[in-house]
Amino acid sequence: MLVLLPPSETKHPGGAGAPLDLCSLSAPELTPVRARLVGALMDLAADPAAAREALGLSPAQAGELARNAALRTAPTLPALERYTGVLYDALDVRSMTRAQRARADRRLAVGSALFGLVRGTDAIPAYRLSAGTGLPDLPTLRTLWKPVLGPLLARSGELVVDLRSGSYQALAPAAGAVTVDVLSERPDGSRSVVSHFNKAHKGRVARLLATTTAEPADVVRLRALLRRAGLHVEHDGGNRLTLVVPAAEVVRRA
Template sequence: MLVLLPPSETKSPDGDGPPLDLTTLSTPDLTPVRAQLVEALIRLAADPPAARAALGLSPARDVELARNAALCTSPTKPAVERYTGVLYDALDVRTLTRAQRARADRRLAVGSALFGLARATDAIPAYRLSAGSALPGLPTLRALWRPVLAPVLAASGELVVDLRSGAYQALAPVPGAVTVDVLSERPDGSRTVVSHANKAHKGRVARLLATTTAEPDDVVRVRALLRRAGLHVEHDGATALTLVLPAA
C-alpha cells in the first residue's frame, strides 16, 4: 500500500543530513525534472522580485527565497519529517514505535511540486514551491510532471490511497486510487465539507494506514480498517471513501 500525502507550505528549517543529492532519491525516473526545477529555483532566487511574484510571496517571506538559493548546500532530513503543519502534527511520526516507523517509511510518500514524489525516507532540504507556482521560462508544473510522474504512480503495483489535495492530484492523477473526503454532518442530517480540520483528520487516517499490521489491498479492506478504528466511513461503490464527522 502506498499512502500519498499532500505537502505543506510550512517545513522544518533544520536537518542534519548531507546536502541534497538527487541521485540518492527514490524513483530515479523523476531525476531529470527534479534537476530542472532545482536549477530553476536557485536561479530564480537571485532575482527576489521575480521570485516573489512566481512563488506568491511577500518581502516578509524572503527567508523562503534564501532556502531556495541554498537547495544544494543546506542540510537535509527525511521527507516525512521535513513537512510540518496540521496534517503532519496529526500523523506525528516521531511518536511511532520502531516497528510502526518501519511500516510508515515503506508506505508513506509526499506529492511534491519540486520532487514529484518524495518517499518518507528521501533526504530533502527545506524549499518553497507550490503546485500552482509558475516558474519563468518553464512549462506549468502539471505539464512537467504529468508525463513522467503519472506512469510511475500507475505502475507502482501497490494499492494507492491518495490523500493529496486537488492541486497535487492534478500534477499526476492515479487511476483507481482510493480517495478520502471528509464531511461534517449536522443533527438534521445535512452535510458540509470540513475545511480547517480536514487536514487533521487526513493526518489521522494516514497514521492508521501507515502503521497497521494489516495489508489492505482494495478499497473495501481500507474501509474496514478505518471502521475498526472507530471512524464512520462510507463507501460509494467505486474507490471513493467518505469520512463523516459529527458537526462541532
C-alpha cells in the first residue's frame, strides 16, 4: 500500500542530517527535475524582491528566502519529520513504535512541488515552494512533473491511497488511486464538505494506514479496514471513499 500525503507550507527548522544529496533520494528518475528546481529556487533567492513576488511572500517572511538560498548546505531531516501542521500533528510519527514507524516509512510518501515525491526516510532541508507557484523562465510545475512523476505513480504495483490536496494531485494524477472525501454530518442528517479541519481527519486516516499490520489490496478491503477502526466510511462504487464525521467531532477532535 502506498499512501500519498500533501506537504505543508510550514516546515520544522534545522535538522541533524547531512546537507541535501539529490542522488540519495528515492525515485532517482526524478533527480533531473529536482536538480533543476533546486537551482532555480537558489538563483531566485538571490533577488529577494523577485523571490517574494514569485513565491507570494511578505517582507516579514525573509526567513523563507534564506531557506531556499541554503538548499544545498542546510541540515536535513527525514521527510516525515520535516513537514508540520494539522495533518502531520494528527499523523504524529514521533509517537509511533519502532515497528509502526518502519511501516510508515515504507508506506507513506509526500507529494512535493520541489522534490516530486519523497519517502518517509528521504533527508530533505526546509524549503518554500507551493504547487501553484510559477518560477521565472521555467515551465509550470505540472509541465515539469507530470511526464516523470505520473509514470512513477502508475507503476507502483500497490494499492495507492491519494490523500493529496487538489493542487498536488494536479501535478501528476495517480491513475486508479483511491481518494478520500471528508464530509460533516449534522444531527438533522444534512452534510457539508469539511474544509478547515479536513487535514486533521486525513491525518488520522494516514496514521491508521501507516501503522496497521493489514495489507488491503483494493478499495473494498480498504473500506472494511477503516470501518473496523470505527470510522464511518461510505463507498458508492469506483475508487472514491467518503469519510463522514459528526459535526460535533469536526471541531472537538481537530
